[in-house]
Amino acid sequence: MEISRKFENGIVYLKLNRPEVFNSFNKKMAFLLQEELIFASKDSQIRAIVLTGEGKAFCAGQDLAEATDANGPELQDIVKKHYNPIITLIRSSEKPIICAVNGVAAGAGANIALACDITIAKKSASFIQAFSKIGLIPDSGGTYFLPRIIGMQKALALMMTGDKISADEAEQMNMIYKAVADEDFDLFVKTFSEKIALMPTKALFLTKKAVNESFSNNLEGQLNLEEKLQTEAGKSCDFKEGVQAFLEKRKPVFKGN
Numbered sequence: 001m002e003i004s005r006k007f008e009n010g011i012v013y014l015k016l017n018r019p020e021v022f023n024s025f026n027k028k029m030a031f032l033l034q035e036e037l038i039f040a041s042k043d044s045q046i047r048a049i050v051l052t053g054e055g056k057a058f059c060a061g062q063d064l065a066e067a068t069d070a071n072g073p074e075l076q077d078i079v080k081k082h083y084n085p086i087i088t089l090i091r092s093s094e095k096p097i098i099c100a101v102n103g104v105a106a107g108a109g110a111n112i113a114l115a116c117d118i119t120i121a122k123k124s125a126s127f128i129q130a131f132s133k134i135g136l137i138p139d140s141g142g143t144y145f146l147p148r149i150i151g152m153q154k155a156l157a158l159m160m161t162g163d164k165i166s167a168d169e170a171e172q173m174n175m176i177y178k179a180v181a182d183e184d185f186d187l188f189v190k191t192f193s194e195k196i197a198l199m200p201t202k203a204l205f206l207t208k209k210a211v212n213e214s215f216s217n218n219l220e221g222q223l224n225l226e227e228k229l230q231t232e233a234g235k236s237c238d239f240k241e242g243v244q245a246f247l248e249k250r251k252p253v254f255k256g257n
Helices: 027-042 075-092 108-115 130-134 142-150 152-161 167-172 182-197 201-214 219-234 237-247
Strands: 003-008 011-016 048-053 057-059 097-101 104-106 118-122 126-128 164-166 178-180
Touching (some): 003 027, 011 027, 011 182, 027 075, 048 057, 048 182, 057 108, 075 108, 097 108, 097 182, 104 108, 108 126, 108 142, 126 167, 130 152, 142 152, 164 167, 167 178, 178 182, 201 219, 201 237
Parallel strands (some): 011 048, 048 097, 097 118, 104 126, 118 178
Antiparallel strands (some): 003 011, 126 164
């Protein structure tokens, strides 16, 4: 199975599972990931999503054997039907998505990692905008997210050179949330994800929605959006629980609604 799934403590762990080709995407894996993201976003039992890879790599990008196969999908279809829906689903998901980069993240693999809400990487992992090495441009939202995360100059340099960036370098330039020692990685991801899963899920989604729209809003538009989303958050059961817990000086028990 190209995608493996495990559910534990309110978290669904989705693992890219083609380790023999460094979890590079083919059509089947791309469509399966889309299906899993749709399912996870709608399942009320799931409070957080962790996306990671099997074996030594997170994801080496597109499987070039498929992309160059005369009977395979056209490059336009690969971008339009495989990757674009994945990025859209990640950014629109009502559940927080944590990317646990366990090894190299190259090409579309790197940009899918950057599109997630929070990205954590092993210190031995690396990120490569590999597209220029084969005469292509970055896709999977790379030209949108990377300049916004690290600035135009650094983004263009990484895209044009295809240089490899270590996890420590990625953290230093604010490309990812945190680089974690390999021996501590699994426990850190588990502990961090469980913390996120216990938070008020609806409020987290509304926060994500506000950040998404901030990329295109002016200040007035963003203030109006915050007013609208805060009103919506204030109607949630978790808001009532949070206030009650504060008044009673206890830890809140959020239900995610």
